[in-house]
Amino acid sequence: MTTIDAHAAPERRRRGRPRGQDSAVVRDAALRAAVDLIARQGYSATSMTQVAEAAGISPSGLVHHFPSKAALLGAVLAHRDEIDSDPTEPDGRPWAAYDHLVRVAGLNMRRRGLVMLYTSMIGEAFGPEHPAHEWMMRHYSSVLEVLIEGMRADQERGVVRADAPREMIARSVVALMDGLQVQWLIDESLDMEAMMRIHVDALKTIWGVPRS
């Protein structure tokens, strides 16, 4: 239904207003509260009132910073993407994108909130009318594109077999990652990173071109 632009943070640089809380601080507290609650309960089950309470402001105060619930979700997702953004410049090594995904799996084992937010989002956003639907579609196509394009480059350079089914491999690895995160949320003793590592290493063995 509605597209969610994250309200384009006012970003006013505190021009000598001595009274009251700094706006950016309050906004940030509200955003953190929203991330936490939406991660634990999902978007539908979380109310503006709950978020306001957790942030220590009134519901109306919250509305001032985020004019609607969907706008709040937009900011939450933008925040998530920022944390999860890839600081890795694409080095030219083979399987770089896949190795990166393995590292992300390891990182995620120390970011439970992020994994919960992601998983609950995936679970409720596949309906086209959900305010996070477009975010989810963009997320998948972007992740898959990085993996597929990376492998295409590797094939061009002759380090990966030319007959490797790029899309299928990429989709399998993403599926494995998503599914492991669900199980990890249930049982944190599961070593996502190790399991991803094993899977990716197996891919390298099967589809890699041995160095001559």
Add this chain to the structure above:
Amino acid sequence: MTTIDAHAAPERRRRGRPRGQDSAVVRDAALRAAVDLIARQGYSATSMTQVAEAAGISPSGLVHHFPSKAALLGAVLAHRDEIDSDPTEPDGRPWAAYDHLVRVAGLNMRRRGLVMLYTSMIGEAFGPEHPAHEWMMRHYSSVLEVLIEGMRADQERGVVRADAPREMIARSVVALMDGLQVQWLIDESLDMEAMMRIHVDALKTIWGVPRS
């Protein structure tokens, strides 16, 4: 919070009440409406009023059959488990449980509603206070147990290598299945069954004991 016993369907065998709709028929219509709506929107986003409307009865009529929203969800999940139940008697063939999972993947490609219901449930039920939390925990432990136990038997009979890491393999396959279902919901052209087949076949190659 609340445990959800599915209200133990009254099952009264229409003892000569000529007037009005048959109770079981109405109950069934309500259940179907609930399955459809909860699958598409998730549990939290679905209201009793919506379900009643879709079933063609009043909200109070719905409450008569399912005294609370949680009870309705309980019935929905029981219905799901029934449809999804495994009619396969455990034949003694190696990898039987894994082959079965591949077949289920193929079946699911013709049961979109079931996949949606499952996926949205997983996404919102990992919080311990969610009324479907226990269902989800039972689901995972049961699926994993079947796979792990099946492989243990195969190892005992010497058709699977004794050093195969049962739990890790089972968890990977379940994770792959769950993740593929999400992607399939987004793009139905994805062949879940084929991808599961390939993965399981690879497992057989790696961990199977070649016939002498």
Add this chain to the structure above:
DNA sequence: GTCTATAGAACGATAGAC
């Protein structure tokens, strides 16, 4: 067994004082 009527609370959002 299904309905109308309604309780009682929580919802998202708006208006306007300060």
Add this chain to the structure above:
DNA sequence: GTCTATCGTTCTATAGAC
């Protein structure tokens, strides 16, 4: 920029007529 006050809706659930 944050608040109080409140609108209009929707929610789950109950009580009782038929």
